[in-house]
Amino acid sequence: MTSTLQRSAGGASAVRGPVRRLSAWLHRHAGVRLAALLTAPLLWLVVAYLGSLAVLLVSALWTVNGFTGAVVHQPTLDNFRTILSDEVYRAVTLRSVGVAAAVTAIDALIALPMAFYMAKVARPRYRRWLVVAILTPLWASYLVKAYAWRVLLANGGPVDWLLGGPGNGPGYGLTATVLVLAYLWLPYMILPIYAGLERLPDSLLEASGDLGARAGRTLRAVVLPVIVPSVIAGSIFTFSLSLGDYITVQIVGGKTQLIGNLVYANIGAANNLPFAAALATIPVLIMVIYLVAVRRSGALEEL
Template sequence: MDNDQGLGGRRRWQLAALLSAPMLWLGVAYLGALAVLLVSAFWTVNGFTGEVVREFSLQNFRTIATEEVYRNVTLRSVGVAVAVTVICVVLALPMAFYMAKVASPRTRGWLVIAILTPLWASYLVKAYAWRVLLANDGPLDSVIGTPGYGLVAVVIVLTYLWLPYMILPIYAGLERLPDSLLEASADLGARGGRTFRGVVLPILIPSIFAGSIFTFSLSLGDYITVQIVGGKSQLIGNLVYANVGAANNLPFAAAIACVPVIIMVVYLTAVRRSGALEEL
């Protein structure tokens, strides 16, 4: 018994040593980058020379808080992220339920492959394909009409891009749902809607929150889709890109980039209480 415990202890120590290097790299590369971002957000740029002034200042955050344009862009970005998340939930629920509870095991496997396959395609290829579809006098315009380029187009494209990240967590949650619960609900006389609200939905809430972490955060920080199909609309990512490039104001870009980080920290703190992080 002592030998088995000693062997188990050595294996755990070896596993910990093996994982220490990746965890160290994660701490240095990811958390270190966030620390540099936060520190540089308190710097400023000399308006005459264009050089970065490495002195503590709240000027960047004061500008973001007081200028109406930045508040509008922030609210617009959060609104787009919420809209994409809600639409993804509405679309993912019936698709995931069919995959997990209706389709045969063989069909289920092919459906999972069909959901995962678009993730292997290039982001830019998919975004530009939607640009062609949404263009005036394009394929969709001649059939059902098109909203053109703007926020509606951004929501449509982002929903298409991030939908698999919502389907998979819900599908995993439904697979763990015992069929006996559905049968018991039916035996007690509950209809489909009542069964969904009283049995299925409470169990799926953590899975929905888990999927929303991906759809919400990816939509909140996206800027490429907005540039391709957004028309004149701007989101937070576009402001960061503009200040890094044309304006050459890295400290202000870092300050703007802190806004979605803060939003996501608040959101993750709320989601953590639901147990959704255990679904990831």
């Protein structure tokens, strides 16, 4: 057996020697294979992406000359001092985090019963279609959906009409921003929770019932531990996406300002890139803290 194997291998190597020899050499050198796999992606992600983030962080330490508008490449903490001391920035940061948290909470509240219905109540052959129904709007453009709400919430638009006349709806503003962001990111919350619940075997729920637990107890003791990582996974999307958004706010937010708007305004109209960079570190910091905090829960595996 061994000899035939060797002979056939030897015969093949006579035909395609270099490829086989390279392949065998690579097989012995796992480190080389790993390096070959990782070099390009790491160059891209570390050099292009982390490098850019590093440039961003460094440029947050620069300032802009008030008269000439030229960037002064002199490291100083002035930008951060301004952000920390100025009431406006503190208020905007708190508002942005509040909006992100509210959006996440609303999405979790809507998503939990929907995901539970999809995974555990609906008949198996309908499940696939329900997932498709949740997934399809993700492919409809972000702008289109924000725009749809702009039309819905317009003065005298369908929402006003439904509530009995112009001015009865929420109109454009902070409420509209939270509502529309929650609408936009809802599928990102439903899908991980559904995936988590789908992995939970029905027999486990039956066992819990057989052992005398009522529905509430089963939910608390069996379902909850399984879906917490899923909810956190979903919240990473809803939180992060809300935190950096400045488009929806412009479309339905009226005069509302979030961190994203301030960053955008400082790049565009104010032409103060260093200050924009300093402002942009706020969401980065919040997200990094959030990611590190939830890493232990196993949520990152659910993404």
